[in-house]
Amino acid sequence: xxxxxxxxxxxxxxxxxxxxxxxxxxxxxxxxxxxxxxxxxxxxxxxxxxxxxxxxxxxxxxxxxxxxxxxxxxxxxxxxxxxxxxxxxxxxxxxxxxxxxxxxxxxxxxxxxxxxxxxxxxxxxxxxxxxxxxxxxxxxxxxxxxxxxxxxxxxxxxxxxxxxxxxxxxxxxxxxxxxxxxxxxxxxxxxxxxxxxxxxxxxxxxxxxxxxxxxxxxxxxxxxxxxxxxxxxxxxxxxxxxxxxxxxxxxxxxxxxxxxxxxxxxxxxxxxxxxxxxxxxxxxxxxxxxxxxxxxxxxxxxxxxxxxxxxxxxxxxxxxxxxxxxxxxxxxxxxxxxxxxxx
Numbered sequence: 383x384x385x386x387x388x389x390x391x392x393x394x395x396x397x398x399x400x401x402x403x404x405x406x407x408x409x410x411x412x413x414x415x416x417x418x419x420x421x422x423x424x425x426x427x428x429x430x431x432x433x434x435x436x437x438x439x440x441x442x443x444x445x446x447x448x449x450x451x452x453x454x455x456x457x458x459x460x461x462x463x464x465x466x467x468x469x470x471x472x473x474x475x476x477x478x479x480x481x482x483x484x485x486x487x488x489x490x491x492x493x494x495x496x497x498x499x500x501x502x503x504x505x506x507x508x509x510x511x512x513x514x515x516x517x518x519x520x521x522x523x524x525x526x527x528x529x530x531x532x533x534x535x536x537x538x539x540x541x542x543x544x545x546x547x548x549x550x551x552x553x554x555x556x557x558x559x560x561x562x563x564x565x566x567x568x569x570x571x572x573x574x575x576x577x578x579x580x581x582x583x584x585x586x587x588x589x590x591x592x593x594x595x596x597x598x599x600x601x602x603x604x605x606x607x608x609x610x611x612x613x614x615x616x617x618x619x620x621x622x623x624x625x626x627x628x629x630x631x632x633x634x635x636x637x638x639x640x641x642x643x644x645x646x647x648x649x650x651x652x653x654x655x656x657x658x659x660x661x662x663x664x665x666x667x668x669x670x671x672x673x674x675x676x677x678x679x680x681x682x683x684x685x686x687x688x689x690x691x692x693x694x695x696x697x698x699x700x701x702x703x704x705x706x707x708x709x710x711x712x713x714x715x716x717x718x719x720x721x722x723x724x725x
Contacts, residue, residue: 390566390577396455397422399462402471404666406658412474416588421666422462423585424647428672429454430561434554435718438530444523448561480602489605495612496587499630503579508631513571515546516635520560520570529557543725549679552722555636558676574634582633586642587611589650596653636678644674644681648688655704664707672714679722685715 398415401422405413430451437447465471480486518534526532530547532539543551550556562578563570590611594604618626628638651667671689674681689712696704 390562390568393455393562393565394581396459397426398473399466400425400455400458402462402466403458404662406662407469407471408474410472411470412472415473416591418473420588420592420647421669424666424669424673425458426455427558427676428669429458430558431554431672431676434529434557434676435552438551438554438557441528441531443527444529444557444560445527447529447557448564451561452565480605485602485605488609492605492609492612495609495616496584499612499615500580500583502630503583503633504576507575510632512632512635513574516550516556517559517570517574519547519550520556520563520574523557523560524564524570529554548725549722552718553636553676553679553681555639555677559634579634582639582643583629586629586633586646589643589646592650593646593653596650596657637680639677640674640681640684644670644677645684645688648674648685652692659704661707664711668711668714671711675715675718682715682719682722686712686719689715 398419399422401418401420402413404421404425405418407413433450433454434447436442437444437450480489515534518537519530522532522534522537523529526539528539530543530551531541534547559570559574559578562568562573566573568577587608591604591608594607598604598607615626615630618624625641628635629642632638633642647670648667651663651670655663655667667689671685674685689708693705693708693712696708
């Protein structure tokens with residue numbers, strides 16, 4: 383890793399500024415940096431999904447996708463910075479350290495558990511058969527400048543989408559790691575296993591913190607909620623198929639990102655919509671469903687089910703005004719699922 387690898391850090395900073403375009407300001411012209419980062423990251427993922435789907439299906443080169451996404455990312459970041467400065471917006475970190483000794487201890491334990499889980503990605507590594515396919519797809523994109531057109535097992539150029547590659551062509555999550563690898567000069571496997579995985583796990587806890595904020599009013603309750611989440615993650619980490627195990631050992635894989643980040647993010651946004659039913663919040667929900675489509679084919683289906691389940695609640699409670707927004711939010715996932723079935 384050389385000087386070029388430092389470019390990984392700007393791509394992690396971009397979401398904080400992009401999110402200012404979506405987050406509501408307070409009367410003091412302040413916005414939560416955590417909320418801004420949440421919205422900005424899902425904006426980037428949904429943007430990549432749109433560009434990647436077009437590029438993959440038309441069989442454009444990976445280089446074109448790389449520069450298109452880089453251009454749009456930088457443009458959105460600049461727009462976010464301009465928007466932030468024009469409205470004199472300040473990032474706000476609203477956190478008061480607990481006053482009682484027991485709550486301070488709970489906070490320390492919570493942070494310690496989360497840092498312990500993150501450290502496991504840095505000092506350890508998990509490999510399985512899925513890596514043998516989609517990490518190969520990401521590497522092939524860098525080497526051959528094509529996307530999903532070569533057999534990941536043999537490297538043989540096929541020129542079309544067959545088998546699992548047909549599914550991956552609608553959920554091109556491996557191309558995102560190919561982008562990060564080309565941007566930084568770091569190998570795909572290192573990016574996925576050691577560098578981006580800790581970020582994804584930390585981001586998943588940001589999503590759970592957002593859920594806690596939507597459910598609980600007091601800060602102490604949110605801290606206890608986050609502690610319970612981190613404990614449950616460790617407790618179920620030994621299972622074979624659970625959200626906890628995929629989050630703790632292979633969160634970089636698409637279905638794991640859906641389980642650890644995507645579906646909880648849908649829930650967190652529905653909680654926000656329940657409190658403030660405005661078009662901006664529905665747009666954020668649409669970005670989340672698009673990001674789920676990027677992660678995995680399972681993300682496409684589960685987004686439809688999750689948002690559809692909320693749609694049932696909307697119909698039962700006769701909140702008819704929400705239905706058009708609901709349809710718009712789930713429409714990308716429905717279109718992609720139909721396109722996949724037709725192919």
